[in-house]
Amino acid sequence: MREARHDLDLETLRRVVELLARARRIDVYGYGGSGFLAGETQHRLASLGVASVAYSDPTLQMVSAPRLTAEDVFFVLSFSGRTSYLISNMEIAKKAGARIVSISPGGSVVASLADENINLNAYRASTHPLIVPTGRAPMYVMLDVLFALLARKCEEGA
Numbered sequence: 001m002r003e004a005r006h007d008l009d010l011e012t013l014r015r016v017v018e019l020l021a022r023a024r025r026i027d028v029y030g031y032g033g034s035g036f037l038a039g040e041t042q043h044r045l046a047s048l049g050v051a052s053v054a055y056s057d058p059t060l061q062m063v064s065a066p067r068l069t070a071e072d073v074f075f076v077l078s079f080s081g082r083t084s085y086l087i088s089n090m091e092i093a094k095k096a097g098a099r100i101v102s103i104s105p106g107g108s109v110v111a112s113l114a115d116e117n118i119n120l121n122a123y124r125a126s127t128h129p130l131i132v133p134t135g136r137a138p139m140y141v142m143l144d145v146l147f148a149l150l151a152r153k154c155e156e157g158a
Contacts, residue, residue, distance in 0.1 A: 007106060007119040008142075016101050016116050016146065020045075021153045023099070024071035026052040029061050031085050034077040037139055041077065044147045048154050058085035065089045068098035075101050077139065079120075081108020090114070103142055118142060 020026060026045055030038030035056025042054035055061045068074055074093040078086055081104035090100055090113045104110040106119035120142055 007121050009119065012116055012118060013146070013149065016118060017149045017153050019073055019099050019101055019116060020050070020075070020146075020150055021157065023073040024051065024069070026050060026073045026075050027061075027064055027068060027093075027098075028052060028054040028075045028077065029086060029089060030054070030056050030077040031058060031083050032056075032079075033136065034079055034083075034139075037077050037136075037143065040140075041075065041143060044143065048147070048151055050150075050154075058089065061085065061089040062092065065092035065098075066096045068093050068096045070097040070099070072098045073101055074098040076104065076110055076114065078102065078104040078108070078110045079136075079139070081105040081110040083110070086110060087113065103139060118146070 028038040028041045030036070038054040038056055042052045045052035053064070055064055065074065074090065076086055076090060087109050090110065094100060094113065100114045101116050102110050102114035103118045103120050105121045106117065111117035111119070120138055
């Protein structure tokens, strides 16, 4: 959690909230462990009245990405920042004109493809099958912060 706080850039967070608040539609993409958080993100966006869909299946992501427009946001969640499925679908969405927002490790391929990336370098892989990667809790907290700010922004606009 300390690392996540250290990595947080408040100006980037402000720009991400602005992009999400102005979006016509938000497609949330994650794969593997990040896919579960994509579903949680869609639920939170829906509670704010924001049109959104979460995709954790790479084929559905590939079908959705080219249909996004410059009015839409492609929101990527990635613990590693290097998942090939997400990267190729980010490139498709970028060609379609969508704005790309991500939460991923700073300096990662995902971060470099995004218009705005919230750095989250808290993921630590483990070779033990019973140990949960440590990035999940900081990602949840980052989503909590993001949605608290987005909710405030939506209230101001109402």
